[in-house]
Amino acid sequence: MAANVTTEDILRISGVNPRKCMKCGKCSGTCPAYDEMEYHPHQFVYMVERGQIDKLMQSKSIYRCLTCFACLERCPRNVEPAKLIEAVRLAVIRQQGMNHMTENDIPALLDDKLPQQAIVSAMRKYKK
Amino acid sequence: MQKIGVFVCWCGSNIAATVDVKAVANALRSEPGVVFSTEYQYMCSENGQNLIKDTIRDYKLDGIVICSCSPRMHEATFRKTALAAGLNPYMVEIANIREQVSWIHKDMTEATDKAIVLGRAAIAKVKKNAPLTAGTSPVTKRALVIGGGIAGIQTALDVADAGYEVDIVEKSPTIGGRMAQLDKTFPTLDCAACILTPKMVEANQHENINLLTYSEVESVSGFVGSFKAKIRKKARFVDEVKCTGCGVCTEKCPSRKGLNEFNMGLNTRGAVYIPFAQAVPNKAVIDASNCIHFRTGKCGICEKNCSAGAIKFDQQDEIIERDYGAIVVATGFKPIDASAFDEYAYNQSKDVVTSLEFERLMNAAGPTKGTLLRPSDGEHPHEIVFIQCVGSRCSRDASKGKEYCSKICCMYTAKHAMLVREKYPDTKVHVFYIDVRTPGKNFDEFYRRAVEQYGVDYIKGMVGKVTVEGKKLRVQGSDLISNEQVHIDADMVVLATAIEPDPTARSIGTMLTASMDTNDFFTEAHPKLRPVESPTAGIFLSGVCQGPKDIPETVSQAGAAASKVIGLLSKNELVGNPCVAHANELLCNGCSQCERVCPYGAITYVEKEVRGPEFRGTKRVAVVNEAVCQGCGACTVTCPSTAMDLKGFSNNQIMAEVDAICR
Ligand SMILES: Cc1cc2nc3c(=O)[nH]c(=O)nc-3n(C[C@H](O)[C@H](O)[C@H](O)COP(=O)(O)OP(=O)(O)OC[C@H]3O[C@@H](n4cnc5c(N)ncnc54)[C@H](O)[C@@H]3O)c2cc1C
Ligand code: SF4
Ligand code: SF4
Ligand code: SF4
Numbered sequence: 001m002a003a004n005v006t007t008e009d010i011l012r013i014s015g016v017n018p019r020k021c022m023k024c025g026k027c028s029g030t031c032p033a034y035d036e037m038e039y040h041p042h043q044f045v046y047m048v049e050r051g052q053i054d055k056l057m058q059s060k061s062i063y064r065c066l067t068c069f070a071c072l073e074r075c076p077r078n079v080e081p082a083k084l085i086e087a088v089r090l091a092v093i094r095q096q097g098m099n100h101m102t103e104n105d106i107p108a109l110l111d112d113k114l115p116q117q118a119i120v121s122a123m124r125k126y127k128k
Numbered sequence: 129m130q131k132i133g134v135f136v137c138w139c140g141s142n143i144a145a146t147v148d149v150k151a152v153a154n155a156l157r158s159e160p161g162v163v164f165s166t167e168y169q170y171m172c173s174e175n176g177q178n179l180i181k182d183t184i185r186d187y188k189l190d191g192i193v194i195c196s197c198s199p200r201m202h203e204a205t206f207r208k209t210a211l212a213a214g215l216n217p218y219m220v221e222i223a224n225i226r227e228q229v230s231w232i233h234k235d236m237t238e239a240t241d242k243a244i245v246l247g248r249a250a251i252a253k254v255k256k257n258a259p260l261t262a263g264t265s266p267v268t269k270r271a272l273v274i275g276g277g278i279a280g281i282q283t284a285l286d287v288a289d290a291g292y293e294v295d296i297v298e299k300s301p302t303i304g305g306r307m308a309q310l311d312k313t314f315p316t317l318d319c320a321a322c323i324l325t326p327k328m329v330e331a332n333q334h335e336n337i338n339l340l341t342y343s344e345v346e347s348v349s350g351f352v353g354s355f356k357a358k359i360r361k362k363a364r365f366v367d368e369v370k371c372t373g374c375g376v377c378t379e380k381c382p383s384r385k386g387l388n389e390f391n392m393g394l395n396t397r398g399a400v401y402i403p404f405a406q407a408v409p410n411k412a413v414i415d416a417s418n419c420i421h422f423r424t425g426k427c428g429i430c431e432k433n434c435s436a437g438a439i440k441f442d443q444q445d446e447i448i449e450r451d452y453g454a455i456v457v458a459t460g461f462k463p464i465d466a467s468a469f470d471e472y473a474y475n476q477s478k479d480v481v482t483s484l485e486f487e488r489l490m491n492a493a494g495p496t497k498g499t500l501l502r503p504s505d506g507e508h509p510h511e512i513v514f515i516q517c518v519g520s521r522c523s524r525d526a527s528k529g530k531e532y533c534s535k536i537c538c539m540y541t542a543k544h545a546m547l548v549r550e551k552y553p554d555t556k557v558h559v560f561y562i563d564v565r566t567p568g569k570n571f572d573e574f575y576r577r578a579v580e581q582y583g584v585d586y587i588k589g590m591v592g593k594v595t596v597e598g599k600k601l602r603v604q605g606s607d608l609i610s611n612e613q614v615h616i617d618a619d620m621v622v623l624a625t626a627i628e629p630d631p632t633a634r635s636i637g638t639m640l641t642a643s644m645d646t647n648d649f650f651t652e653a654h655p656k657l658r659p660v661e662s663p664t665a666g667i668f669l670s671g672v673c674q675g676p677k678d679i680p681e682t683v684s685q686a687g688a689a690a691s692k693v694i695g696l697l698s699k700n701e702l703v704g705n706p707c708v709a710h711a712n713e714l715l716c717n718g719c720s721q722c723e724r725v726c727p728y729g730a731i732t733y734v735e736k737e738v739r740g741p742e743f744r745g746t747k748r749v750a751v752v753n754e755a756v757c758q759g760c761g762a763c764t765v766t767c768p769s770t771a772m773d774l775k776g777f778s779n780n781q782i783m784a785e786v787d788a789i790c791r
């Protein structure tokens with residue numbers, strides 16, 4: 001389905017250079033959503049570099065990321081994995097009819113423990 | 129008319145494959161003044177040089193032009209050739225037709241044309257050359273070593289053994305440096321003190337070595353062979369001659385607030401203290417900022433208890449001025465500040481320590497007498513996590529770390545892990561690593577021993593965060609091989625923090641005009657071929673101040689630096705570079721601009737009687753000290769009255785070259 005999204009697209013949207021990654025795994029060591037993910041932050045970086053965009057677009061992992069930016073904050077090489085994940089999500093949203101949910105679904109999911117930032121980023125992630 | 133000879137080199141096929149060397153020789157033969165022009169396969173070979181010599185003699189040449197490789201390669205060779213044939217060596221010019229022509233062009237016609245143009249420029253220049261004679265300057269047969277770690281000690285011992293005087297200036301109260309703080313040392317696990325202390329004592333007792341501890345170099349002037357240094361010997365408030373090092377004062381001192389530097393601040397010491405039992409010199413020192421007497425005028429307990437009468441509250445700093453022929457920088461390193469690593473809870477828990485602090489916790493002379501205890505509660509740790517590459521290999525920003533690999537931490541972490549497992553087999557040890565870098569003799573074997581014999585758990589991945597959970601440290605990291613996030617409840621966390629040059633390195637570099645890289649490590653004159661010399665003549669590099677190193681490498685480099693120093697000090701005089709600046713008194717208006725730009729301090733001014741067509745009388749004019757001038761030319765381009773000129777590279781000569789190129 002998403003065969004037309006290339007590594008170059010993701011790099012352009014995100015502004016990230018995955019070649020800066022030294023494969024230390026600090027992003028994944030940091031990630032609070034690690035166990036929810038099929039692909040972990042360092043794998044994201046590697047898979048984008050290898051051009052495995054389809055796999056990432058189809059994976060639920062991109063919706064498990066909290067956009068907490070811990071990986072981006074801690075990465076010793078300034079790779080910014082969170083931005084790559086965001087870019088893949090955007091690529092999915094830009095596909096016709098591929099919205100993960102509508103804004104009407106959001107109120108039902110809200111609970112008072114949810115940080116505001118997550119709501120903002122949820123809107124961004126799932127915008128129509 | 130001058131008689132100029134031209135010699136075009138093929139450099140085998142290096143030049144000849146891209147440049148038509150015969151055409152170049154032919155074209156240059158018709159230049160005015162050229163009486164001989166030829167080409168040859170290898171001008172630098174013995175036959176090539178003989179050809180040059182014979183031609184100089186046969187044709188009674190006044191100057192020669194060699195069209196060949198870069199002057200950096202063979203200028204010295206051809207100057208010697210000229211001298212051997214009785215021609216002043218500064219009547220030689222080189223047209224670089226290899227690096228600047230054959231290696232960068234593909235098209236033969238284009239390359240040949242360019243080679244001819246460069247040849248013409250060199251001919252135009254050599255016709256304006258004047259014979260130059262290099263002056264000589266004497267060599268003071270004494271070396272200054274800045275920094276008394278293992279690097280400085282080794283260099284000093286080697287130079288002193290060769291019969292030359294050496295002064296070691298060490299800023300702390302004792303020599304020994306970081307090595308003195310270590311417990312056992314990889315890869316052989318011999319105890320650091322056992323191998324270092326004898327060298328410290330030897331340095332202290334050597335008849336040619338003069339130790340200036342608790343001292344700093346304040347300024348340096350002069351140049352290779354004749355440096356002048358001003359050294360501040362800080363007041364110890366203890367008479368070094370009278371003090372016997374008995375240590376009574378250090379025990380009686382009621383102020384116990386000073387952090388013990390030697391133990392990385394893990395415990396405290398008195399205001400009067402001896403850094404450690406084997407300190408050299410073994411003399412007490414008073415830290416005035418913690419001393420009750422200096423704050424209130426009272427106390428004086430040390431003074432009352434010192435049977436040698438060595439306490440001198442009124443002692444003043446002393447300024448020592450001495451001359452040196454050579455200066456060795458051996459200022460070493462310090463671990464970076466781990467507080468920037470909030471994610472590892474360094475500031476939140478005392479049980480998160482740096483590796484150097486860990487050395488002290490394992491050391492028999494350390495705050496816990498060598499029993500490994502948690503700094504927070506003095507309990508024995510049962511699970512320890514080591515994190516490698518903390519602040520190394522980091523390209524984020526300077527506050528977060530260094531881009532380079534610190535080189536020693538893989539090995540010392542393996543050492544720490546192994547020592548813990550050996551001493552406390554009940555303790556679990558994990559090491560998080562990105563790579564294990566062990567390129568050294570017996571190094572990989574050492575690391576494998578930690579894994580295979582001592583059962584150290586190496587986990588490939590980085591720790592993301594450490595959080596304090598009650599008495600435990602919760603370590604969350606990734607295990608890249610099993611593709612899992614791991615969580616370990618540890619009792620201690622040890623950070624293998626990056627190392628960086630001593631914070632004083634930058635000011636020492638500026639003082640000596642010795643160049644440094646962006647990380648403040650000193651730069652060598654050539655990274656492969658001149659690794660222990662600074663590009664500034666007479667300044668040598670020893671130890672970690674030049675780049676991360678372990679002890680074996682430090683000691684080899686220290687010996688190499690010593691051999692360069694000995695080579696210099698063994699000369700009675702040095703031949704200078706005659707291509708130095710010179711001020712035309714008639715044009716100079718004494719504005720001082722050249723003095724401000726000269727990086728070597730070679731320019732001074734004198735009031736002088738000057739007689740010229742436009743001016744007669746006394747005026748202030750610039751004078752260049754030819755022994756100090758390095759011929760950089762900064763002054764010549766700065767001078768607003770075109771009074772400054774560089775011998776061998778005068779404005780006149782450069783213009784002649786440009787004219788020849790544009791013709
Ligand atoms: C935790 C740790 C463990 C290690 N374990 C090992 C090991 O097991 N085996 C091994 O081979 N290596 C080990 N090393 C490396 C070893 O410590 C260094 O290779 C060695 O200390 C380098 O010596 P140096 O003389 O260059 O520098 P330093 O030891 O840093 O000495 C420099 C000296 O210069 C003085 N100084 C600095 N600036 C000035 C100034 N401006 N004026 C006057 N004096 C100045 C300092 O006070 C210091 O005394 C370890 C390092 C660390 C951090
Ligand atoms: S931004 Fe996403 S991937 Fe990065 S640490 Fe947070 S949850 Fe994990
Ligand atoms: S933290 Fe940065 S360098 Fe390390 S694996 Fe993740 S993206 Fe790569
Ligand atoms: S100052 Fe006096 S008391 Fe202190 S160590 Fe020296 S001799 Fe002993």
Ligand code: SF4
Nearest residue numbers: 517520534535537538
């Ligand atoms: S030596 Fe090892 S621990 Fe130290 S920075 Fe290099 S790779 Fe990391």
